[in-house]
Amino acid sequence: MLRIAVPNKGSLSETAAEMLAEAGYTGRRDAKELHVVDARNGVEFFYLRPRDIATYVGSGALDVGITGRDLLIDSGSVASETAELEFARSTFRFAGPAERFSELSDLEGVRVATSYAGLVGKFLADAGVNATLVPLDGAVESAVRLGVADAIADVVETGTTLRKAGLSIFGPVILESSAVLVSSPTEQPGTATLVRRLQGVLVARRYVLLDYDVPVSLVEEATRLAPGFESPTISPLHDPEWVAVRVMIPRSDMNQVMDDLYAIGARAILVTAIAAARL
Ligand SMILES: Nc1ncnc2c1ncn2[C@@H]1O[C@H](COP(=O)(O)OP(=O)(O)OP(=O)(O)O)[C@@H](O)[C@H]1O
Numbered sequence: 001m002l003r004i005a006v007p008n009k010g011s012l013s014e015t016a017a018e019m020l021a022e023a024g025y026t027g028r029r030d031a032k033e034l035h036v037v038d039a040r041n042g043v044e045f046f047y048l049r050p051r052d053i054a055t056y057v058g059s060g061a062l063d064v065g066i067t068g069r070d071l072l073i074d075s076g077s078v079a080s081e082t083a084e085l086e087f088a089r090s091t092f093r094f095a096g097p098a099e100r101f102s103e104l105s106d107l108e109g110v111r112v113a114t115s116y117a118g119l120v121g122k123f124l125a126d127a128g129v130n131a132t133l134v135p136l137d138g139a140v141e142s143a144v145r146l147g148v149a150d151a152i153a154d155v156v157e158t159g160t161t162l163r164k165a166g167l168s169i170f171g172p173v174i175l176e177s178s179a180v181l182v183s184s185p186t187e188q189p190g191t192a193t194l195v196r197r198l199q200g201v202l203v204a205r206r207y208v209l210l211d212y213d214v215p216v217s218l219v220e221e222a223t224r225l226a227p228g229f230e231s232p233t234i235s236p237l238h239d240p241e242w243v244a245v246r247v248m249i250p251r252s253d254m255n256q257v258m259d260d261l262y263a264i265g266a267r268a269i270l271v272t273a274i275a276a277a278r279l
């Protein structure tokens, strides 16, 4: 059985559970459950703190896990990133009072509060900046106002939390993060199937199927507008002057592509959602 670590709570847990369900796995029904066996799919789920997941996977106790890239790096674990999962996107940044901080070197000799001491410590050491880290568990934006630190380093999504705390971002991007699948150094045979299933979910979310009819003379022009992954599927119609075309396109482009195809003379343009995919 493939042993999979899944966030038990926090901002990753709900979307991680949704992705696994869409990929055909049976997860926990009750938020207090710590361990679930999905015998039909040959996997076992362990519900753990997202911060601890890379440690379990790196040690080989578990085979794969879902966590954040920032948490993976912060842990110093030897687990490696196997796939990006396209949710919980954030950046990791320094922030402080705008009148005092504008560039990385302003951190020399000051106190920096963070709940990612491993990640920030390594970044500052690599940059040759000497600062004192103040490790906190969360809500680090309050550390400056409360006087325990001069600046902070934390996860930024919309920037609302920073703004409300009167802090401004400065200095370089420490990290672009998102949820990722991490694997142990000794890769297990079932991992590739899990990765394909999760990638199938991402494709099904990101793409739609586009069908349309078009005169044969316009096929080249139409396929330039919507080239698809490899090559469009072209099927004959009863009318020999027309063909039916099927192609995958990014969901985000679908209305523009439909308008463009209509404008050149395509008709019966239909979009269908993809339920699952293996590319
Ligand atoms: N506002 C956010 N937007 C996007 N990703 C976020 C956000 N907050 C946290 N994350 C990501 O979630 C992961 C942290 O998971 P964790 O469960 O500790 O989140 P949390 O929401 O901070 O949990 P907690 O409830 O303990 O504060 C990290 O990868 C982090 O980048």
Ligand SMILES: O=P(O)(O)OC[C@H]1O[C@H](OP(=O)(O)OP(=O)(O)O)[C@H](O)[C@@H]1O
Residues within 6 Å of the ligand: 011, 137, 138, 139, 140, 141, 154, 155, 156, 157, 158, 159, 160, 161, 162
């Ligand atoms: O840029 P924003 O959209 O405001 O999001 C970023 C905030 O979200 C997270 O906080 P969370 O709610 O998880 O609280 P925590 O700091 O206690 O972990 C993160 O630690 C930031 O504080």
Ligand SMILES: [Mg+2]
Residues within 6 Å of the ligand: 138
């Ligand atoms: Mg948090």
